[in-house]
Amino acid sequence: MSEETKIVVVGAGFSGLAAAATLIKAGFQNVKILEAKERVGGRVCTTKPFTENIIELGANWIHGQKGNDLYKLAKEHDLLAEKALKDSSESSQDYFFKEGGKHLPDELADGVTSLFEKLTSKAFDRELPESYQDLTLGDYLDVSFAESSLADEEDGSRIFEWCKRNECTDEAVSSLYEVSASQESEYIARGGEFFNSLGPRGYQAILDLLLNDLPSGTILNNTAVKSIQWDKDEEEDHAVQVICENDQIFEADHVIVTVSLGVLKEHARTMFEPALPKSKLDAIDKLGFGTVDKIFLCFSERFWPEDCAGIQLTWDEGPEDKAVYSSEDEEDAWKETWFKKISGFDAVARHPKVLCGWITGREALHMETLEDSEVGDTCVRLLRSFTGWSVPDVSQVLITNWGHDPHVQGSYTFVPHHVNGVKESEALAAPLPSCSQESKPLQVLFAGEATHVNFYTTTHGAYLSGLREAERLINHYSD
Numbered sequence: 001m002s003e004e005t006k007i008v009v010v011g012a013g014f015s016g017l018a019a020a021a022t023l024i025k026a027g028f029q030n031v032k033i034l035e036a037k038e039r040v041g042g043r044v045c046t047t048k049p050f051t052e053n054i055i056e057l058g059a060n061w062i063h064g065q066k067g068n069d070l071y072k073l074a075k076e077h078d079l080l081a082e083k084a085l086k087d088s089s090e091s092s093q094d095y096f097f098k099e100g101g102k103h104l105p106d107e108l109a110d111g112v113t114s115l116f117e118k119l120t121s122k123a124f125d126r127e128l129p130e131s132y133q134d135l136t137l138g139d140y141l142d143v144s145f146a147e148s149s150l151a152d153e154e155d156g157s158r159i160f161e162w163c164k165r166n167e168c169t170d171e172a173v174s175s176l177y178e179v180s181a182s183q184e185s186e187y188i189a190r191g192g193e194f195f196n197s198l199g200p201r202g203y204q205a206i207l208d209l210l211l212n213d214l215p216s217g218t219i220l221n222n223t224a225v226k227s228i229q230w231d232k233d234e235e236e237d238h239a240v241q242v243i244c245e246n247d248q249i250f251e252a253d254h255v256i257v258t259v260s261l262g263v264l265k266e267h268a269r270t271m272f273e274p275a276l277p278k279s280k281l282d283a284i285d286k287l288g289f290g291t292v293d294k295i296f297l298c299f300s301e302r303f304w305p306e307d308c309a310g311i312q313l314t315w316d317e318g319p320e321d322k323a324v325y326s327s328e329d330e331e332d333a334w335k336e337t338w339f340k341k342i343s344g345f346d347a348v349a350r351h352p353k354v355l356c357g358w359i360t361g362r363e364a365l366h367m368e369t370l371e372d373s374e375v376g377d378t379c380v381r382l383l384r385s386f387t388g389w390s391v392p393d394v395s396q397v398l399i400t401n402w403g404h405d406p407h408v409q410g411s412y413t414f415v416p417h418h419v420n421g422v423k424e425s426e427a428l429a430a431p432l433p434s435c436s437q438e439s440k441p442l443q444v445l446f447a448g449e450a451t452h453v454n455f456y457t458t459t460h461g462a463y464l465s466g467l468r469e470a471e472r473l474i475n476h477y478s479d
């Protein structure tokens with residue numbers, strides 16, 4: 001059966017590669033991956049733009065160790081860095097500044113960041129008192145911080161606003177007022193060290209492991225899928241036809257769709273024929289897909305101290321302040337101050353002369369429309385005015401473009417306020433046709449980070465979702 005069975009995987013990101021490698025190992029011989037881009041990896045993109053050392057434009061860490069299959073895989077193949085490369089607690093620490101070159105006291109920064117961690121952990125561990133449960137994460141944090149003595153300290157609030165802005169990166173949101181305090185999802189943080197760095201070959205080394213399991217010719221690059229026609233007549237040999245932008249047509253018994261939630265938001269209504277069921281379209285609409293971008297600044301010389309893990313910027317009035325975020329009368333005013341959303345500039349592992357700025361949400365999308373040189377000049381201006389140090393002009397600027405990348409359309413999934421994450425992720429992951437229909441089973445399956453109820457947003461979630469759909473087919477044929 002498996003010799004005859006034709007399987008098409010749409011997308012060669014972590015989930016698509018994991019699905020195809022698992023199917024091929026199980027004996028399926030007719031597996032093709034159709035990938036829109038000329039490279040594989042999707043939101044994993046290891047490059048060498050500055051020196052012989054790598055820069056990760058997408059995923060950088062494996063989050064969590066215990067029970068994390070991707071961590072296990074990387075460890076088994078000796079692909080992890082010797083020590084975590086984001087270790088601000090030991091020999092280096094974040095430097096917090098306010099405009100005008102004022103370095104804020106480390107003790108105050110430590111106090112506020114620890115309080116912030118405690119408050120978010122309470123929310124993430126679902127330990128909030130009932131009175132807070134209907135609040136947005138932003139509102140819950142504001143109320144809780146106001147009760148703390150740190151709120152009365154000069155500069156306490158500005159560091160707290162920075163913490164909220166920084167948290168937007170983890171959540172992939174424009175603002176923490178978009179997500180719930182009560183975490184209406186089942187995200188599970190794996191135990192052990194949260195930030196696990198990969199060795200000198202970066203994430204590409206794990207992609208290579210999966211690629212080694214694929215016979216040559218399995219992946220067709222530059223082959224964007226335009227339309228998936230499923231539930232074809234009983235008389236047809238194969239239930240599904242996949243039509244590509246370049247007019248190639250592939251017959252298949254099963255198609256595993258792994259495109260990002262961003263791509264589904266843009267194309268799901270036109271990509272499938274017959275149309276997707278309402279439950280799936282609702283899930284695509286309701287789940288959020290936010291943008292997180294990185295701004296790499298390469299300098300001719302290092303100007304920050306050895307023990308500085310990152311230069312963090314605190315503003316008098318932050319874009320995370322609720323009043324600023326929700327002010328309707330100033331519609332596009334935030335575009336003028338998009339740079340206020342940059343949380344700061346972190347030192348980059350293996351690159352002593354490179355800093356990486358982080359920016360999220362609508363401001364990240366706006367930044368993507370600007371020239372690299374404008375972004376670079378703005379960042380240098382910020383670094384000069386906040387630190388007061390002698391900051392040279394930047395020699396190379398590299399900004400990511402995840403929001404406007406037509407084959408990704410954002411960075412990762414979030415669960416908006418009042419959306420039931422479990423219900424919607426499950427609806428997104430459900431194969432078609434549904435069990436109740438009398439058509440050929442498992443014609444269109446869905447993988448990708450957004451379809452994983454517990455590990456959405458992450459590479460290990462993407463990887464496991466690919467295994468899940470491969471195993472669904474393997475079980476189907478072994479029943």
Ligand SMILES: Cc1cc2nc3c(=O)[nH]c(=O)nc-3n(C[C@H](O)[C@H](O)[C@H](O)COP(=O)(O)OP(=O)(O)OC[C@H]3O[C@@H](n4cnc5c(N)ncnc54)[C@H](O)[C@@H]3O)c2cc1C
Pocket residue numbers: 010011012013014015016034035036037040041042043044057058059060061062063223224225226258259260263292293294400402407408410411412447448449450457458459460462
């Ligand atoms: C800036 C950034 C930082 C991140 N940091 C981390 C991190 O540190 N740790 C972590 O665990 N996760 C991180 N992530 C998230 C992680 O990268 C993703 O969760 C994961 O890589 C998603 O894999 P995927 O297979 O689900 O989707 P994708 O990687 O998006 O793969 C989907 C593939 O489908 C292709 N495609 C799209 N449309 C079509 C079409 N029409 N036809 C054919 N092919 C198509 C795309 O080109 C892509 O290759 C980060 C992501 C970003 C953007």
